Amino acid sequence: MKKFKGFVFTCFFAFAGNLFINQSYCLSFEIRQIADGNFVHYGVHDERSKTNLGDNANIGFIVGDTCVLVVDAGGSLSVGQLLRQAIRKTTTKPICFVVVTHAHPDHFFGAAAFKEDKPKYIGHAGLYSQLRIRERFYKKTLLQDLGDLAKGSEIIKPDIIIEAGNTLTISLGKQHDIVVKAWQPAHTDHDLTVFDKRSDVFWTGDLLFVNHVPILDFSIKSFINVMKELSMLSVANFVPGHGVPQLSWLESVNNQLSYLNIVLVETRDAIKSGLRLMDAVHVVGWTEKAEWISFDSFHRRNVTTAWTELEWE
Numbered sequence: 001m002k003k004f005k006g007f008v009f010t011c012f013f014a015f016a017g018n019l020f021i022n023q024s025y026c027l028s029f030e031i032r033q034i035a036d037g038n039f040v041h042y043g044v045h046d047e048r049s050k051t052n053l054g055d056n057a058n059i060g061f062i063v064g065d066t067c068v069l070v071v072d073a074g075g076s077l078s079v080g081q082l083l084r085q086a087i088r089k090t091t092t093k094p095i096c097f098v099v100v101t102h103a104h105p106d107h108f109f110g111a112a113a114f115k116e117d118k119p120k121y122i123g124h125a126g127l128y129s130q131l132r133i134r135e136r137f138y139k140k141t142l143l144q145d146l147g148d149l150a151k152g153s154e155i156i157k158p159d160i161i162i163e164a165g166n167t168l169t170i171s172l173g174k175q176h177d178i179v180v181k182a183w184q185p186a187h188t189d190h191d192l193t194v195f196d197k198r199s200d201v202f203w204t205g206d207l208l209f210v211n212h213v214p215i216l217d218f219s220i221k222s223f224i225n226v227m228k229e230l231s232m233l234s235v236a237n238f239v240p241g242h243g244v245p246q247l248s249w250l251e252s253v254n255n256q257l258s259y260l261n262i263v264l265v266e267t268r269d270a271i272k273s274g275l276r277l278m279d280a281v282h283v284v285g286w287t288e289k290a291e292w293i294s295f296d297s298f299h300r301r302n303v304t305t306a307w308t309e310l311e312w313e
């Protein structure tokens with residue numbers, strides 16, 4: 001298989017009105033071809049900043065015979081524009097679909113970069129309401145982190161929605177079907193995945209984290225149920241929501257499942273033993289710390305989310 005590696009290296013200049021404030025930000029944007037027609041940009045693990053412009057999630061595109069399908073658009077308009085430039089360096093085919101896997105800003109804020117292509121935006125049936133609920137907070141914090149570079153980053157209402165448990169099959173050409181699946185609650189309550197049947201590539205969105213600590217934004221019990229379903233799948237190539245795959249599909253899924261099970265069991269034990277949440281977040285699951293990047297930033301919140309669910313059992 002022909003492997004493609006491409007770079008887009010772009011500098012953004014910040015303006016305050018008409019005044020040039022003498023700051024520029026440069027981002028190298030690498031695209032890797034991981035299988036026939038499947039191109040991935042791996043995001044960084046660092047916290048969102050003016051240096052990385054919110055380039056935190058894994059994003060990419062699938063080139064079919066007829067057109068291009070984008071899987072997530074990155075964490076700011078600038079990242080979306082870089083992805084679009086990378087597509088245009090790869091193919092002149094039209095960009096027909098933009099899949100937004102869920103309503104986390106590192107995955108959707110770049111979506112406006114594709115408006116001029118007039119694609120069909122695709123989301124889970126629960127996506128848009130979550131985008132609207134979170135819009136104000138997400139825009140405020142993006143502005144805090146990126147300043148003027150946040151401009152143009154916006155939420156977009158999906159044209160096509162998929163109900164939980166259903167799939168949508170999109171044809172990108174002869175014998176080139178893409179299956180988009182809307183999952184039951186897992187990482188969030190509105191996750192989508194994308195499967196390229198021809199090239200056997202599974203884009204998981206944030207249903208799977210590699211190296212970066214998994215993030216829980218809904219229900220730990222239902223996330224574990226979905227992970228068990230994922231562990232039954234036979235997957236040759238996969239693109240996690242974060243991190244570069246180094247292990248097999250099953251090993252990667254099992255690592256995340258193990259983390260979630262530890263959080264589940266130890267949170268239950270902590271509740272039963274009468275520990276307070278404010279103390280539990282510093283104890284529950286901390287044997288996992290060495291295994292995951294960004295553990296300090298997200299693990300306590302995961303325990304809190306699990307706690308608010310499990311305390312009612």
Ligand SMILES: [Zn+2]
Binds near residue numbers: 102187
């Ligand atoms: Zn996410």
